[in-house]
Amino acid sequence: MANGKNGSYNGKYADKGDENVAKVVELKNISKSFDGCEVLKNIDLTINNGEFLTLLGPSGCGKTTTLRLIAGFETPDSGEVLINGKNVVELPPNKRHVNTVFQSYALFPHMTVFDNVAFGLKMSKTPSKEVKERVYEVLSAVKLSDFASRKPSQLSGGQQQRVAVARAIVNKPSVLLLDEPLSALDAKLRYQMQEELKRLQRTLKIAFVLVTHDQEEALSISDRVVVMNEGVIQQTGSPKQVYEEPKNLFTAQFVGDINIFDAQVVDIDNGVVTADVEGYRCAVDNKREMHVGESFKLLLRPEDMRVEKLSEEPDTVGLLVGNVELKTYKGATLDSVIILENGKRVMASEYFDEEDEDFDYQINERVSIGWVKGWEVILENEE
Secondary structure: OOOOOOOOOOOOOOOOOHHHOOEEEEEEEEEEEEOOEEEEEEEEEEEEOOOEEEEEOOOOOOHHHHHHHHHOOOOOOEEEEEEOOEEOOOOOHHHOOEEEEOOOOOOOOOOOHHHHHHHHHHHOOOOHHHHHHHHHHHHHHOOOHHHOOOOHHHOOHHHHHHHHHHHHHOOOOOEEEEEOOOOOOOHHHHHHHHHHHHHHHHHHOOEEEEEEOOHHHHHHHOOEEEEEEOOEEEEEEOHHHHHHOOOOHHHHHHOOOOEEEEEEEEEEEOOEEEEEEOOEEEEEOOOOOOOOOOEEEEEEOHHHEEEEEOOOOOOOOOOEEEEEEEEEEOOOEEEEEEEEOOOOEEEEEEEOOOOOHHHOOOOOOEEEEEEOOOOOEEEEOOO
16 A cells, blocks of 8 residues: 555545646635625635635634635535535535534544544445555554544544544545634644644645634644635735735734734825824834825734933934833743833734843833834724
8 A cells, every 4th residue: 555654645646637726715705694794895815725824803803704605515605615626615515625623623533543534435435445545554654654543532632633634634625624723722722733734735736725713823824814704805825924014904903912003194204204103203214105194004913113222411302202011031032012102002023132231221211112123013093
């Protein structure tokens, strides 16, 4: 059999020719309502072959409904669901080349690991020899070959999850759908399984689609992230793009911590933009065409901020000034909250250097705050 003793995976679990299909799933103009409430609004989304894509958003944003539409557990009110170029809206789940791993794993407690993984193959009357070959091949891929005779109750949570993944991929899906499969795990195991899922995806070379509301999880394991809210895709991009270049305030606030400042352009001289930022005059990066008097939002992540103690004769031109409300030592970083004169709270996170006197500021001490120029995100004011 082709399991390989090295735990390699030879790609047989994608349909023949699928590796040449760039778009494995396409959602075109998808809308869906439940009891008169529209949960998806004209969604367009492409999932590429071999990528790890995450649907990220708060509860009720439509991400799980999107997953269920791909799987065939829901039918759209309008639009098309294409898998490998074919519209599958009228096909039941068992006729689609996708498989789903649910939160509960749904393993049969009375069956061994082998029988759990082999269940679908046996139901489809696959020859016994082929069942054995395919089951041991996927168990090798998920590093559970030595656990084939165990029952689910004899496995850890992480091992149970890998059995659920093995049971899904043994049926040769083009896409593996994962509906918050890590939500029931403790923090340490969750982190380990995030790494395991990414390893599996790279080994199997098929598309993984993960649903989660955990931003750190989405950023750490995805090739692309789809940020959703109220049935609408807010932004699609790499983890770096959605974190460093948010397209709107929702994405900026949902993905990680961020400082959002009210600002207005007061002067433009030879391309240098000076703005009133929360009452302080600061130079900002001229990222787009702006005009004097224009109001905008200036966005900066805590790690972009630079906090310094004020000298006896401080030069605070181009800086924000406030009082330290909170400082938290976290080993590698020092996290601070500074209150500006107008009451605005500013979060800062800097790599800690115990030899740098600028880190020796105290609670209630007056400090200045700057930032790394060019790292600003500038957004139009939203209505």
